[in-house]
Amino acid sequence: MKLYNTLSRSVEELTINGGPIRIYVCGLTPQSHIHVGHTRTFVVFDVLRRFLEYSGHKLIHVQNFTDIDDKIIAKAKELGIQPSEVAEKYIQEYFEVMDKLHVLRAHYYPRVTQNIPEIIDFVNRLIDRGYAYVSDGDVYFEVRKFKDYGKLSHQKVDELIAGARVEPSEKKRNPEDFALWKSVSPSEIGWPSPWGKGRPGWHIECSTMIKKYLGDTIDIHGGGQDLIFPHHENEAAQSEALTGKPLAHHWVHVGWVTMGKVKMSKSVGNVVNLVDLLERRESNVVRLALISTHYRGPLEFDDTLLDQAEANLKRISTALFNLHQRVKKDVVDRGERLKPSPKEVLDQFLVSLGEDLDTPRALGILFEFIRTINNALSSDTLTKPDALSALETLNQMLGILGLEFKKPSVDLNTEKLIELILQLREEARMRRDYATADKIRLKLAELGIIVEDTKDGPRWRAKQ
Numbered sequence: 001m002k003l004y005n006t007l008s009r010s011v012e013e014l015t016i017n018g019g020p021i022r023i024y025v026c027g028l029t030p031q032s033h034i035h036v037g038h039t040r041t042f043v044v045f046d047v048l049r050r051f052l053e054y055s056g057h058k059l060i061h062v063q064n065f066t067d068i069d070d071k072i073i074a075k076a077k078e079l080g081i082q083p084s085e086v087a088e089k090y091i092q093e094y095f096e097v098m099d100k101l102h103v104l105r106a107h108y109y110p111r112v113t114q115n116i117p118e119i120i121d122f123v124n125r126l127i128d129r130g131y132a133y134v135s136d137g138d139v140y141f142e143v144r145k146f147k148d149y150g151k152l153s154h155q156k157v158d159e160l161i162a163g164a165r166v167e168p169s170e171k172k173r174n175p176e177d178f179a180l181w182k183s184v185s186p187s188e189i190g191w192p193s194p195w196g197k198g199r200p201g202w203h204i205e206c207s208t209m210i211k212k213y214l215g216d217t218i219d220i221h222g223g224g225q226d227l228i229f230p231h232h233e234n235e236a237a238q239s240e241a242l243t244g245k246p247l248a249h250h251w252v253h254v255g256w257v258t259m260g261k262v263k264m265s266k267s268v269g270n271v272v273n274l275v276d277l278l279e280r281r282e283s284n285v286v287r288l289a290l291i292s293t294h295y296r297g298p299l300e301f302d303d304t305l306l307d308q309a310e311a312n313l314k315r316i317s318t319a320l321f322n323l324h325q326r327v328k329k330d331v332v333d334r335g336e337r338l339k340p341s342p343k344e345v346l347d348q349f350l351v352s353l354g355e356d357l358d359t360p361r362a363l364g365i366l367f368e369f370i371r372t373i374n375n376a377l378s379s380d381t382l383t384k385p386d387a388l389s390a391l392e393t394l395n396q397m398l399g400i401l402g403l404e405f406k407k408p409s410v411d412l413n414t415e416k417l418i419e420l421i422l423q424l425r426e427e428a429r430m431r432r433d434y435a436t437a438d439k440i441r442l443k444l445a446e447l448g449i450i451v452e453d454t455k456d457g458p459r460w461r462a463k464q
Contacts, residue, residue, distance in 0.1 A: 001052065001354050003220070004296055006228060006251040007152055011356050014219070015249055021052060021059035022214040024248075026206060026223035026231070027109070029066040030090030031075045034097060035271040036290070036301055037257040037264040041224045043287055043402070044254045044295040044357070046103045048220075050400050051353045062213045063106040064206060065091055067113050068199060073189060083189060084113070097274050100283045102402045110209045112200060116191045119200045122208045122242065123180045123193075131241040135171040137183030137196040143176045146237045152251060153229035178234050180204045203234035210239065210247065221248035225255050226263075255297045264301065272301065284403050285309045291359040291401065312367065316398070319370045320405055322377055322461040323391040327384060329459070338372055338386045342393035345369045349397050359401070366397050377461060380454050418449060422458050425451070 001014040014021075025045050028038060042063075052059055067087035076083040095105075112119075123139050126132040131145050143149050143157060150156050157176050168175050179201035184190035190197040210218060216239075223232065232251065239247040257264045264271055277286060289309040293299050340348075345365060352361040373390050376382035382390075398405065421440060428436040441451045444460070452459050 001055070002356055003250055003252055004356050005249075006253050007248075009154070012250070016057065016219070019058075021057050021220065022218040023049070023059055023061045023220045023222065024206070024210050024214060024218055025061070025063045025106070026227055027063040027065050028090070028094055029069055029071060030087045030094065031069070031072045032090065032266065033273045033275055034090070034094055035264065035266070035273055036277065036286075037224070037271065039097075039101070039274055039286075040257050040290045040295075040299060041222070041254040042098060042103055043101060043290045045222055045252075046402055047291060047353075047359060047400070048252075048357055049104060050402055051350075051357070054396075054400050055350070055354075060108075060214060061104075061106040062108045062110065062209065064209050065109060065111045066202070066205060067091070067111040068189065069112075069202065087111075093275065097278060100278055101287050102283065102404050104402075108213050110213060112205045115205065115208055115212065116200070118212055119204055119208045120181075120191075120193050122204060122211070122238075123200075125242055126180065126238060129242065131238070132180055133173065134195050135173075137198060138169075138171050138179060139181035139195055140172055140177040141180055141234070141238050141241075142173060143178070143237065144174060146241050148240070149237050150233065152236050153233045155229065155233075178203065178230065180238070203231055204238060206231075207235050207239040207242075207247070210235075211243075216243040216245045216247075218248050220250045220252055222252040222254070225253045228253055254295050255299065257299045257301050259301055261300065281306055282310070282313075284313050284405070287402060288313060288363075292363065294360055295357055312363075313403075315367065315370055316394075316403070317405060319373055320391070320394065323373065323387050323394070325461055326377065326382060326387045327391060338376060338382070338390060340372075342369075342386070342389040345372075346393050346396060349400075353400065362397075362401070366394075366401075369394070369397075378452075380452065380459070418444075418460060422451065422460065426458060 002011050003014055004010070005012045023045070025041070028034065045061075049059065049061055065087070068083060072083045072086050076086045079086065098105075123132060126141065127134065127139065132139055132141050150160070160176055167178070181193060181195060181198050181204070182201060183196050183198045186197065188197075190199050210221075221232065221235075228251075236247045259270045259272070262268060262270055274286075285306055286309075289301070289305045290299065292305065292309060299305075345368075349362050349365045352358045352365060355361075369390075373382065373394075376386070421444065425437050425440040428434075428440070444451055449460050452461070
C-alpha cells in the first residue's frame, strides 16, 4: 500500500510494524447538520479501511467528537437547551446517515467531555517540560520552543505572522502561540483545573485521545485538507514536544468539496445537508459520487455528478441481475472464457487501490469488467463457471468500495409470467407467425427485457 504523505509531500510505502494499523481520523464538531464536505472525508477513509482489511491487515480506527466548544454553546443558547443536548442530537444524526452510506463504524469514538482529566494531565506535562506557560488562567503552547514547528504545513513561523494566520491576544508571549486551556467565567461551562475553571483548546483534545487510545506514534493520521494548518500542525507540535516521538508516520488529507469552484463551508453557506440529500438521492449514488475522483483533488459537487453516478449504478445493478439470471440456468459450456479473467481483473483493481487509493482508476477497471461481462452475455459465450466467478469478483470489488446491493431478483410470479410469454412467442414462431413473435419481443424490449434467440432456445435478460 502506497499513500501520499503530506509531511514529505510524496507517495510513500505504508510501513506496517507487525501490529494492527493504527488510524486516527479527525471527526465532527456536532453543532449542526453534517454536510457533503465532511462526508467525503469519512467515505474516503472507509474505503481505505475496507481495502486494508480485505488485504488481511488488522487495524484500530479511532474518530473523535468535539462535543463542547464555543459554537455548540452558542447553538444551545439559541435553542434554549443544554450544549450536551445539541452535541448528542447531531452525533446521533451522524451515525444515522453514515450507516445509510455504509460507512463502517470506528472502533472508538472518544469525546472531549469524557477525557477532561487526561487533557489536563497532558497540558500539565507540557508545562513541566517547558513547552507551555500559564497566563491569567489560560495555558499556551510556546511555538518557538518547538524547533520543527511548520514541518507539516511547510511554513515558517515568521511567515505565519506576516500572513496574519495567528490569533492575537494580550495574554500570549508571542502572537503565534496557541491555546491549550482557555479560562472561563464562573457562570460559563467549564471544568476545574490547576489553572482555574476552563475548557480545553481545540488542538489538545486530539493529541490526548491519540495517546490514550493508540499510543505515542500512529500509522495514519487523517482528515480534511483544511485541517493541515493550524489543527494538525499544532497537534504534531504538542504531541512530539511531550513524547519526543513522531505523532504519525503518514499524514493523509482529503481534498475539498466545491460548488461552483468554491469550497463548501458553513461560513460561505454553500453546503449540501446530507440528511436532505439522502431523501432525494439513493445512498449508493452519493457514495459513488464521492469516490469518483481522486481523494487528494477537489470534487465539484452538483447534480451532474450525481446523475452520472446514478447512471453508473444502474449499469452495475443490471450486470448483477443478468449474472444472477445466467447462473440460475444451465448453459452449454463452449469452452470460452472471459478475457481478462475475473482473477486478473480483481488483481488490477487491488493494484489501483494500493497506489494511493486511486478510486477513479479502480472504478474504470470495474466498469470495463462490466462491459466484458455484457459482451459475453450478449454473444451467449458466458459459461456458468465464468458467470459464478464474475459474480463473486464483482461483489468483492463492490464490497471494498462500500457499495451495497440487495441480491437482484425478479418476483417469482413475474419470472413465471415472462417465461409464459416466451413460451407463447415460441409457439407463434412454430406456426411461422413471425409478426406476432416480433411484436412480443419488441414489447418486452420496451419493458426492459431483452430476448435472445439461441440454438438452445430463447433467453432473456435485463436491458443493459
